[in-house]
Amino acid sequence: MLAFKEILESREFNPLLVSEKNHYRIYISSRRTIKRFSDWIYNNKCLYLRRKFEILAKEKLDAELLQDKNSKTPTRQRIFLNEFKIYGCVKTSCNHVGISLETYEKWLKMDLKFNESIKKIKDQ
Secondary structure: OHHHHHHHHHOOOOOEEEEOOOOEEEEOOOHHHHHHHHHHHOOOOOOOOHHHHHHHHOOOOOHHHOOOOOOOOOHHHHHHHHHHHHHOOHHHHHHHHOOOHHHHHHHHHHOHHHHHHHHHHHHO
8 A cells, every 4th residue: 555655645646545444545635636636547547436437527627727725624634523523433533544642632722623623523
């Protein structure tokens, strides 16, 4: 998997790979990067996951014309919140995202928006 990550990094996709029990999740963010990834992964291919292909094909603009939005929430925090919604466990979510419990606790103390998001998830 590290070799695949190196390939993605060499193409400047800046992936975040999250190891789960028997598979990996690849997180690639920003509209422009996702479009470039889609163009690259499906270039001259006849074998693909139709559902993913159709979702990615909705972007009609050329990758060079797209501009990335500045996310208000850092990527690792967004991924953590998503994992926490799924598993409801801080330790499991930290492991999946690749952060320490200390980092999670720092986010809670330093980032009011992150703290509020955690409380909302816990209240659900």
